[in-house]
Amino acid sequence: MVFPVRKRFVALFSLLAVPLLVLSQPAELLIWDMPLPDSLPSGIAMTPGGKVYVALFNARKVGLLDPAAHQFSERDIPGSLASVYASGEDAVVYTLPLEDAIEYMVFTSGHARWNIPTSGAWPQDLTPDPRGSGTLDLWFAERQAGKVALLSTSQIATTLPLISPAVTRLSPRSMELTPDVVRVTPSFHPGNPMLPPPIALVQRRTAGAITEWDVTGYAGGVYVEDLALAPDGTVWFTTSQGGLGSLEPGADTVLSYSLPPSVNALGVTVSPDLIVWFTDSSTPAIGFLDPTNGDVTLWRIPGGLQPLKIAVGAEGIWFIDREGDLVGFLDPAASEFVIYQLPRGSYPVDLLLADGGDVWIACERGNYVARLSPIPALGQPPVPAGSGAAILGYQVIQQGNTAVIQVLYSYDGSYGLPVFVGLYVLPDMQGFSYPPYRIDAPGTGTATIELSYSGQVPKRTEKLRLVIYLPGGTVIAEREVELDAVWYP
Secondary structure (H helix, E strand, O other), rough: OOOOOHHHHHHHOOOHHHHHHOOOOOOEEEEOOOOOOOOEEEEEEOOOOOEEEEEEEOOOOOEEEOOOOEEEHHHOOOOOOOEEEOOOOOOOEEEEEEOEEEEEEEEOEEEEEEEEEOOOOEEEEEEOOOOOOOOOOEEEEEEEOOOOEEEEEEOOOOOOOOOOOOEEOOOOOEEEOOOEEEEEEOEEEEOOOOOOEEEEEEEEEEEEOEEOOOOOOOOOOOOOEEEEEEEOOEEEEEEEEOOOEEEEEEHHHHEEOOOOOOOOOEEEEOOOOOOOOEOOOOOEEEEEEEEEEEEEEEEEEOOOOOOEEEEEOOOEEEEEEEEOOEEEEEEEOOOOOEEEEEEOOOOEEHHHHHOOOOEEEOOOOOOEEEEEEEOOOOOOOOOOOOEEEEEEEEEEEEEEEEEEEEEEEEOOOOOOEEEEEEEEEEEEOEEEEOOOEEEEEEEEEEEEEEEEOOOOOOOOEEEEEEEOOOHHHHEEEEEEEEEEEEEEE
């Protein structure tokens, strides 16, 4: 029997009808081929300014792609990288699974290293924790050890050599992808709210800056495949047995959730309303679990073979299929898939969503990084010689760990829509966060940005760099303003 989707779920995606008209159009795929053959891109991460860090497993390098300047810089690493996280515009964190280590590196300078307490752990899936207590707080999976771990440190001591990374001119090749749009009938599997999921007390171990939780219950050979941090601080994870579980770090407890028979959860993410989304590599399907009652809904993927990573966007659910060589979008309210077929042999293994709707992927066998941009029905607008954008004025009200910034802007629409208003905190963005302001119509207006500081010690700032930028990060207007202030936790 097919049941209607719950009202709570429909409300989350009630604005999908219009965006889907755009997603049903062809998309532009820009492909940046990696300079070294068979380098095996294994992970990507985006900086606040729109550059992309790339983990190159076989090449033993970390790359930095500037898509606007068509430049690719690289640094040699003493090991093979699996995952990567952009700690700032000029700093990157990566995992070294064969060395059981995590490293932090200033891209033009030195690095720091933390060794994993468990040998043979295979660290991967670096996930930031904005609620953490340190300067750097990152969750990660110890895949082969069956553990979930947290790196939390208030100090990062790096070596101080000045490095000039090798820079290569790297222009993308372009292709247009016409999607398949397929409506499917979801299957609904009701849970039993009177029967809560099994709960277990798990072992916690802290060594230096790293704390580990053995979430698989000491079962040898059970891997942790993926993890996601929920807004309430719960850490969700999948296992090599297809299981789906959650760790409550403060209580050292794990809940194990029941899934329909033959379902094997692989990738996992959590939406703002705490619904848990996952990829099912067995059906294959996209699924969601409502933890409050155990309800599970599955949408079978047309042409799917091995769906891997998954992400919740503003308009729906994005995912990649590794063996199927595809990027997919699910509109849950309409039960409709939009499927973009990649070149054969691409093997996408990592996925991230950028502001403005662009989808970035790392393709292991294809040896490339790519950006998928749905093309509006009327085509891309022409790019004028001038920017057509300006920051006319500003006002900053700062107190404690928050600030309200009002930016008076002007934009004539010549680069298309939307564009965004954002900022950089100078001299150091570490610990600061904000939601960018979206401009959806040309003209003059006032953008309001709420900036917050989540560090654990007071911090002094000198300036703000206010920017108007395109989806993907290209800046079309900027202005530096004084902000001599002390921010308190």
